[in-house]
Amino acid sequence: MAVAVPSQTVRSTRAAAAGRQASGAQGLRGLALAGVSALALSLSPGLLATPALAQDSVLNALGTQVDPDEPLLLEATELRYDFDRDKISAVGDVQIYYGGNTVEAERVVFDRRQNRLRAEGNVRLTEPNGNVLRAASMELSEDLRDGFASALQLDTPQRTRFIADGARRENGNKTTFDNGIYTVYTKPTNPPGKPPLWRVRAATIIHDETERTIEFQDASLEFFGRSLVYLPYFSMADPTVKRKTGLLSPTLVVGDRVGVGATIPYYFALDPTYDLLLSATPLSKQGLLAQAEWRQRLIDGSYSINVGGLIQAQPGEYSNSSGNRRFRGVIATEGEFDINQRWKWGWDVSYRSDRAFLNDYKFADFGNASDISQIYLTGQSERNRFDLRSYAFRISQEDYSADPKFDAPGYLPVGSRLQDKQPFVHPVLDYNYIFEDPIAGGELSLTGNLTSLTRDKTDAIQIGGTKRFRGVEGTFTRTSLRADWRTTVIDPLGQVFTPFAYVKGDLFFLASQDKTVGALTDESVVGRIMPAVGIDYRFPILATFDGGNQIFEPVAQLIVRPNEGRIGELPNEDAQSIVFDSTTLFEYDKFSGFDRSEGGTRANIGLKYSLQFDNNFNISALFGRSFQLAGTNSFKTADILDATRSSGLASNQSDYVSSLYFDSRQGFRIGAQARFDHENFAVRRGQVEASGIYGPVTGNLAYAYLSAQPNIGIPTAREEVIGSASLRLQENWRVFGSVRYDLQSNNMVRDSVGFGYDDEGFSVSFAYSEDRSRNNGQTTDRLFFLRFGLRTLGDTQFSTNGNN
Template structure:
C-alpha cells in the first residue's frame, strides 16, 4: 500500500518486529524497518536512500552504547516517527513486550529527547512479578522503572489492590500513591464485581519494594464504606513477605481471675533460618505475663523453644488450688531432625510450675506445652520399623481432697498425690521386621518390645473392700520378642485356608517394687514363653444381581496354645484396656499390650456380609463370638487389676459382638458396634456414629454406652451423646455448635455455640463454650472467644473465661 506523507515522517500499517537495544533504539528500528518496507514503492530512490542513510547513522551511534541482550517486540496498528520533534509514536491496540514487562494502550509515544514513554487510553502494565497496573494515562522512564500514573488500579498476585488518583514511581522500587485505597479482591471464580467488606483509605500510601513495606499516612479503616478507626500512621509488611520484623496485631483477654489484659507481640525476623517472637500481656489483676518463642531451622531439621511466666500480683484469686503461688510459668521445646532418609530423631518436652497453669492462662499460646513429654528415635524401611521413646507425664487434674468427695464408698483411691503415681518411661522400644523371602512357604515376621519404667508411688484403688493395682511402685522392665508365621492356600472352591503359628518370649526384671502388693512374685527376674499354632478359614460366596452384588463370608479361627503362666504375679502396665468387639474378634491375642499373653485353646467364629449397589449405597455387617475350648481362660483369671472380668471374654462362651456400616455414597454414613451378653443378650457395650452432609448442613452424632464394671471401680452404667453441627447461611455465613450430654446423670458435660463469617479478605468468628468435666474445684468453666481477621493486615482475638 502506498501512503503520501511529509518527508519528515515515516508511517506504516499494523507492524510487529522483534529487536534488540535500548527502548528508543528498538522503537526507532521497528518504525524505520516497518515504515520503509511499506513506503518503498511510493518514495523516490533519493528519498529512500537519504532516509535509510540517516537512520543507519543513528542506529550505529546508539547501538554502541546499549545492551543488545534484551529483546523487544512491538505491535500496533500504526507506527510514526516525527524527525523534527524526535518523537516515536504507536497508535491503535499497542502492545510492547520488553524485559518481561508488557505495556498495552490505545496510544504510546516515546520522546527521545527526554527518554520518556507516555501511554494513554486503557493503559495496562503487567510486570514480571505478576503485578497488573491499569490506568487512564502513564508516563514512564526509558527502562520502565520510574514514572507517573494517573487514575490507577494496581492488582498484585497476592490478590491485594491499590487504587489511587495518581502515583509516582521513583528509583525503580518506591511507589507513592496519592489519595489511595488499599484492599483485597476475590478470585475469578468468586462472584464478579463483589465488593470487599473492608478497605484502608489514606492520603498517602508508600510501597517500598526494597524494604518490602507499605506505609499509610492519614489513614482510616473502613467497613461497608464507613470509617471506623482513624490511624495517623501505620505500616505493614509487603503482602509478598512471609517474615518481617515488626509489631504484630494485639489481642485482648478478660477473665475473672486475671482481669483485663492485652497481648502485644513483637516479631524479629533475625535470619532466614531463625526468628524470635516476644509477647507481653499486662493483666489488671495478676501483673505482667511475658512470653518468648525461638525458632530455628538447621540443615537436617528444626527446633523451637517457648517460655512464659509471671509473678502473680494476686495469687489468692486461685484459692487453695495449685495456682495459689507467686511465680508461675512454663517452658516447652520441640525438635525434629533427619539422620538420613530412613532415620529421624526429636523431642517434645515441657515443664510447668504447677498443674493448672496451662488452663488458667489458656488464652496464651505456649507452643507444644502439654501433659506428655517425650524423646524419640525412629527408623523405617519397606520391611522393618524401629521406634524408641522415653516419656514423662504431668497431670492437670487436682489431687483428691478426701475420700468423702467420692459418692460411692465401694470405690476409693488409695493415696491422693496423683503426680507421684505417674511413671517415667525409660524407654519403650518397638521393633518390627518382615522377612523378604518366604520361610517354609509362608511369611515370617518379628515383633519386639522393650519397656522400662519407674513409679514413685503405687497407684491403687479399693473396690468393694478389695485393693486393685493400676501401677506398682518401683522399677519394672520387660523385654519381649514374638515371631509370627503364616501362609495362605485357596482351594478350587474358593475356600481360603490360612495356617499360622507364633511364639512369644518375655523376660521381666523387677527391682525395688512395692512388697505390699502381695500377689506379686518375689523373684527379681522372671521368664515366660507362649507358643501357639492355629488356622484361619474363610469361604466368601459371591452373589450378583442386576445393579449390584453381595458377599456372604463365614469365618472360623482355631488357636491352640498352653495356659498363660504367672497370671497376677507380674505387673500389668500396657494390657489394662480390654476392648472386645468386632474389630478384635479375630485377633490371635486379644490383650492390648505385651504384659499379658492370652493362653488356652480358643475358637473365634463369625459371619460377614456385604452388599454393594452399582454407583449407590453399600452396607457391611458382621456378627460373631469367641469360645474357650480348653485350658485356663486368661480373661477369667484376675491379675492385680482384674480388668478382664467385664471384658465379655471371661466365660467359656463369650458375649456376642456385631457391627453394621452403611454408606449412602451421597454424603451420609452411619456405623454401629455392639456387644451383647452371652446369657440374656443384654447390651454390654454399644457405639453408634453418624455423619452427613445435606445441602448447607454438616453434622456428626455419636452415642456410646458402657455397662457397669464394678470389679475395676465403675459401679454404674455410662451413657453419653456427642453431637456437632454446622449450618452454612448464604455464601459466607455459618453457625455451629456441639454438645456432650451424660444420659445417666442427665448432665450437660460440654456445650458450645458460635457463628462465623469467612471470605477471601475478611473473617470473624465468635464462640461460647461451657465445660463441666474438669476436676479443678470449679463447677463450670466458661469461655467466650472472638477472632477477627483481615487478610494481609493480620488478625486479632479476644477471649474471656469465667468460673462458677
C-alpha cells in the same frame, strides 16, 4: 512534519534492544524505552538518520548496557515520526512485548527532544512477576528514574489492589500513591462499582521496594464503604514478604481471674533460617505475662523453644487449685532431625510450674506444651520399623480428696498426690520386621518390645473393700519377642485356609516392687514363654442379583496354646484396656499390650455379610462370639488390677459381638457396634455413629453405652451422646456447634456454639463453650473466643475465660 508509515510495514516488527529490567514502574520505563528504540530501528534510514543516537542517549541515562540478543516485539496500527518536534509515535492498539513484560496502550510517544516517554489511553502493563498495572496515562522523566501515572490501578499476584488518583515513582524504588486505596480483590460476580467489604483509604500511601514496606498516612479503615477506624499513621510489610521484623496484631484478653489485658507480640526476622517472637501480656489482676519463642531451621531438621511466665499479683484468685503461688510459668521445646532417609530423631518436651498453669492461661500460645514429654529415635524401611521413645507425664488433673479408709503403708490413698503415681518410661522400644523370602512356604515376621519404667508411688484404688493396683512402686523392665508365621491356601471350592503359628517370649526384671501388693512375686527376674498354633477358615459365597451382589462369609478360627503363666504375680502396665468387640473378635491375642498373654485353647466364630449395590451403596455386617475350649481362661483369672472381669470374655462362652455399617458413598455413613450378654442378651457395650454431608449441612452424631463394671470401680452404667454440626449459610456465612450430654446423670458435659464469616479478604468467627468435665475445683469452665482477620493486614482475637 509528520511521516506516517503504513501499518503493514511495521506489523509484528521485531528488533534488538536492551534495558535494565526491574519491578514496578522501573520495569515499565525499561520496557517502554526498548519499545521506542525498536520503533526507531524499524524505520528506514532515510526517514530517521540517527536511531542509534536516540537509543544510546536513553540507555546511558539508565547506566545499562545494550544486549543485542534481547528480543522485542512491537505491534501497532500505525507508526509516525514528527521531524519538526522530534517525536516518535505508535498509534492504535499498541502492544509491546519485551523481557517478559507486556505493555498495551492506545498511543505511545517518545519525545527525543525532551527525553520523555508517554503512554496514553487504557494503558496496561503486565510484568513477569504477575503485577498488572492499569492507568489512564503514564509519563516518565528524562532520566527515566521518576515517573507519574494518573487514574492508576495496580493488582498483585497476592490478590491485593492499589487504586489512586495519581502515583509518583522516585529513585527507582519508591512509589507514592495520592488519595489512594488499598484492598484485596473482590469476586468477579460482585456488581460493578460495588465497594469491597473492607479497604484502607489514605491521603498518601508509600510503597518502598527496598525496605519492602507500605506506609499509610492520614488513613481510615472502611467497611462497606463507610469509615470505621481512623489511623493517622501505620505501616505493614509488603504482601510479598513472608517474614519481616515488626509489631504484630494484638490480642485482647478478659478473664475472671486474670482481669483485662492484651497480648502485644513483636516479631524479629533475624535470618532466613531462624527468628524470634517476643510477647507481653499485661493483665489487670495478675501482672505481666512474658513469652518468647525461638525457631530455627537447620540443614537436617528444625527445632523451637517456647518459654512463658509471670509473677502473679493476686495468686489468691486461684485459692482452690495449685495456681495459688507467686511465680508460674512453662518451658517447652520440640525438634526433629533427619539422620538419613530412613532414620530420624527428635523430642517434644515441656515443663511447667504447676499442673493448672496451661488451663488457667489457655488464652496464650505456649507452643507444644502438654502433659506428655518424649524423646524418640525412629527408623523405617519397606519391611521393618524401629521406634525408641522415652516418656514423662505431668498431669493437669487436681488431686482427689483423701480417703482415710484407704490410707495404709506402702501405697497412697486415692486422693493423695496423683503426680507421684505417674511413671517415667525409660524407654519403650518397638521393633517390627517382615522377612522378604518365604519361610516354609509362608510369611515370617518378628515383633519386639522393650519397656522399662520407674514409679515413685504405687497407684492403688479400693473397690468394695478390695485393693486394685494400676501401677506398682519401683522399677519394672520387660523385654518381649514374638515370631509369627502364616500362609494361605485356597481350594478349588474357594475355601480359604490360613494356618498360623506364633511364639512369644518375655523376660521380666523387677526391682524394689511394692511388697504390700501381696500377689507379686519376690523374684527379681522372671521368664515366660507362650507358643501357639492355629488355623483360620473362611468360605466367601458370592450371590449376584440385578443391581448388585452380596457376599456371605462364615469365619472360624481355632488357637491351641498352653495356659498363661504367672497371672497376677507380675505388674501389668500396658494390657489394662480390654475392649472386646467386632474389631477384636479374630485377634490371636486380645490383650492390648505385652504384659499379658492370652492362654488356653480358644475358638472364634463369626459370620460376615456384605451387600454392594451398583449405585455404590454398601452394607456390611458381622456377628460372632468366642469360646474357651480348654485350659485356663486368662480373662477370668484376675491379675493385680482385675480389668478383664467385665470384658465379655471371662466366661467360657463369651458375649456376642456384632457390627453393622451403611455407606452411601455420597456423603452419608452410619455404623454401629454392640456387645450382648451371653446369658440374657442384654446390651453390655454399644455405640452408634453417623456422619454426613447434605448440601450446606455437615454433621456428626455418636451415641455410646457402657454397662456397669463394679469390679473396676464403675458402679453405674455410662451413656452419652456426642454431636457436632456445621451449616453454611449462603456463600460466606456458617454456624457451628457441638454437644456432649450424659444421659445417665442428665448432665451437659460440654457444649459449644459459634458462627463464622469467610471471604477472599476478611474472616471473623465467634465461639462460646462450656466444659464441666475437669476436676480443677471449678464447676464450669467457660470460654468466649472472637477472631477477626483481614488478609495481608493481619488478624487478632479476643478471648475470655470464666470459671464458676
